[in-house]
Amino acid sequence: MRSGRPRARAAVLVAALVGGLLTMGAMAGPAGAATRYEAENATISQGAVATNHLNYSGTGFVDGTNVAGSYLEWSFDAPAAGTATLVLRYANGTTTTRTSDVSVNGAVVSAGRAFPGTGNWDTWANSTLTAPVTAGANKIRVTATGADGNANLDYLEVTVAAPSNDYQAEDATLSQAAVFSNHLGYTGTGFVDYTNVTGSYVQFTVNAASAGPASLTFRYANGTTVARPMTISVNGVDVAADLVFPGTGNWDTWADLAVNATLNAGGNTIRATATTANGGPNLDRLSVGTPSDTERPTTPGQPSCSGVGENGLTLNWGASTDNVGVVAYDIYNYGNKISEAGNVTSKQLTGLTPNTTYSLTVFARDAAGNVSPPSPIVECTTSPSSDTQKPSAPGTLTSSNLTANSVQLSWGASTDNVGVVAYEVRSGTTVYATVTGNPPATSATVSGLACNSPYSLTVVAKDAAGNVSDPSNTVQFTTPSCNDPDGGVPSGITQISSGWTIPWGMAWLPDGQTALVTERDDKVASGQFRVYKVTLSGTKTLVGTVPNASTTGTTSGEGGLMGAAVDPNWTTNHFVYFFHTSPTDNRIVRMTYNGTSLSSTSTPIVTGIRRSLFHNGGRLAFGPDGYLYATTGDSQQGNLAQDRNSLNGKVLRMTTTGQPAPGNPFGTLVYSYGHRNPQGIAWDSQGRLWEAEFGNSSVDELNLIKPGLNYGWPTCEGTCSVSGMTNPKKTWSTGTASPSAIAIVRNVVYMAALKGERLWRIPIGSGESVGTATAYYVGAYGRLRTVIKVPGANQLWLSTTNCDNNGDASPGSDRIFRVTIT
Secondary structure: OOOOOOOOOHHHHHHHHOOOOOOOOOOOOOOOOEEEEEHHHOEEEOEEEEOOOOOOOOOOEEEEOOOOOOEEEEEEEEOOOEEEEEEEEEEOOOOOOEEEEEEEOOEEEEEEEEEOOOOOOOOOEEEEEEEEEOOEEEEEEEEEOOOOOOOEEEEEEEEEOOOOOEEEHHHOEEEOEEEEOOOOOOOOOOEEEEOOOOOOEEEEEEEEOOOEEEEEEEEEEOOOOOOOOEEEEEOOEEEEEEEOOOOOOOOOOOEEEEEEEEEOOEEEEEEEEEOOOOOOOEEEEEEEEOOOOOOOOOOOOOOEEEOOOOOOEEEEOOOOOOOOOEEEEEEEEOOEEEEEEOOOOEEEEOOOOOOOEEEEEEEEEEOOOOEOOOOOOEEEEOOOOOOOOOOOOOOOOEEEOOOOOOEEEEOOOOOOOOOEEEEEEEEOOEEEEEEEEOOEOOEEEEOOOOOOOEEEEEEEEEEOOOOEOOOOOOEEEEOOOOOOOOOOOEEEEEEEEEEEOOEEEEEEOOOOOEEEEEEOOOOOOOOOOEEEEEEOOOOEEEEEEOOOOOOOOOOOOOOOEEEEEEOOOHHHHOEEEEEEEOOOOEEEEEEEEOOOOEOOOOEEEEEEEOOOOOOOOOOEEEOOOOOEEEEEOOOOOOHHHHOOOOOOOEEEEEOOOOOEOOOOOOOOOEEEEOOOEEEEEEEOOOOOEEEEEEOOOOEEEEEEEOOOOEOOOOOOOOOOOOOOOOOOOEEEEOOOOOEEEEEEOOOEEEEEEOOOOEEEEEEOOOOOOOOOOEEEOOOOOOOEEEEEEOOOOOEEEEEEOOOOOOOOOOOOOEEEEEEEEO
16 A cells, blocks of 8 residues: 555455455446546556545545556446547645556557646546547556556546537648638638649548448539539549539538448548539538438430440430439449449540440449449440551560469560550460550560460560551470479369350259259340259259349340359258349349259248349358358449448358348348459368459459458459458459359369459468469360369369350350369
8 A cells, every 4th residue: 555645444445455356337428528437436456445535526536556557447438439538537645746557448548647746635636638439338447657556546537529420621631722711601710712723622531430321411612603523532432423513603602512422430531623624612511421312313225326436436325314313424344334424425435446346334323322223235346447557476485484383485576557555475366464565565474374284375466456466486385293282283174064055053962963053044035044953974954943033134234043052951941042133133032942843933032132234243152150151243333332231242141041140240141341243152171261253444353251341342453451441362353364153172262264264273271371373274165154162072063154245155055064183
């Protein structure tokens, strides 16, 4: 005990020392109001409650033992996350300053904090500090750092500032803009006047308690008759392009304009950038709230093309309508967004390739971020180039630095009447690497080669018109043997079944001798969404169709009958599951299969997964935990991937009745989120879940999935440094991958690639980093859709998907192969 200070009554001392510690009950107060927590009700280590001095609050105060390390700890509830003001009332009747570490939730927020003398032990003073707190339970501890112990402590008062939804423009980050106060009616201390230039902006930093949709309302004035459009971006992603801020009559009249966006948990950057030489309007504040407009715009009218040239065209479409108003249109070529326009009905597309067919669709978007169904498709072909002269053949090609998985190539430069824009390393028509630049380099490291395999490679040059040179000389080599005895490598491939039209889902029956295989069926007669039984030898038998299945656009969509899964208890309940598009949504249904035929009816267990032409996800599989997992695409509305209340852009985990599986991170079906178009899932020998995912225009991904994590889309495509978003373990260019299904054999992920037309092999080992990715069957069999492990064998089944809209082969051209791993 502290010498020279009278002690409390014995009864009090005994009560304080029994058990060594006393714990208080937390008292919650409203946000913005101070809540008092008495020291005598706190947790005490090496100290006691005393009453032998005057002017304390409550029923006593705490006198700590005179040793370093003695402490007092309060537990308190905060009504919301934020910054709290903490007031510690103390007395120090000596002339020696007593120092303490103050920590909140285990983190020191004030080290060696000074509690100076207060004149005597009856005089109390306040020590005030601020610290971040979390919503709900928090702990603050005051620990003596000197041998004199803590000062006497009377109480803690906590004030959590009420969260504000308003962010004043004058407090934001400004670029080519300034704060003024020369007009009336603004809030705060002023408003921001944009400089009259394109690109001037105001950038707000907004904190969100949790990820999800939000309404962003801009209070502005525009005293002219000319609209001042701005682009609104959230965390670097445009959520409204050329959002129109019309005139308000005069500069003293203010109006609100709202747009919806998805925010990340924690800090967000919201930027309003002027898109014309008039700059932006005067901006007063940004208010963040809950979105109210949930109505989607109507479908845009039939697109058409005009002004078609070699490198561009004008796309026209019929206007969409909306209950509030359309603010933008997004333009897609197949499943990739290539442009956007404001509230107009035409857009000039540039940078196109001559003599190339583009399959174009249009989506309308309103200020709340609601996206319409897709327009009908129009196919437009650019004109042949007037430049018909091909580049000269590249000079002598040589190889060096050969490894089991790569080779260094060098060649002489090609010449062209206009200019060479790229070199391609090829084997026949299959492209292994592309080198671009101005001019492109004349060397490349070709990676991803299969070990112990022969190669014959050439190089061709290309110009901007798409003219291709004659090939260089051929270099031939055989890569060295593999150094991966644990994983094994593909050693043989055999066709076991033919006559398929887009075989998509595969699922083994418990006997491991028979699989169910679905056909997506977007090129056959309506209603033929077929399911086959296929034996190990490849014999296939039609067992039924899935009712209420639908495509999403005849020959060009990616909906239809997709994933399949067999109940782990199939031998007793005969349940099987399918993921399919219906006329209104994507859904997961349960049917019965008795070993010979499929029932004629289905029971939906999950509905309301938004459908679209592209990005439908669709893979189903039972995990080692016995629960059903599904992948869903963002339905070409990227903000849904970040919305945890949406089923789109997710990996879902459920019971066999479609209910959230126990232990799901948010108590819903959502297991992970932030996905664009995931189609591959598989578990390794440690029970870890791996997932493959289509990127947009940059990179495709292999992810290690953990419950509750955010995998970034649309803020991140591939690896990025955004806090709270999880990076992929491996990425590829979209031209070499476009992955669909994955399977795992002996600590190796095998990933089927569509556009890349190859089977990727990725060792995963026991850690979270992956090994060198290598490619097999490059270009040999076309687009590869589904790969699945054969039960009880080091083998895979591998299917093609050359009958889809990108492969354009005739119905019945797809095949299933067996791959042996040794």
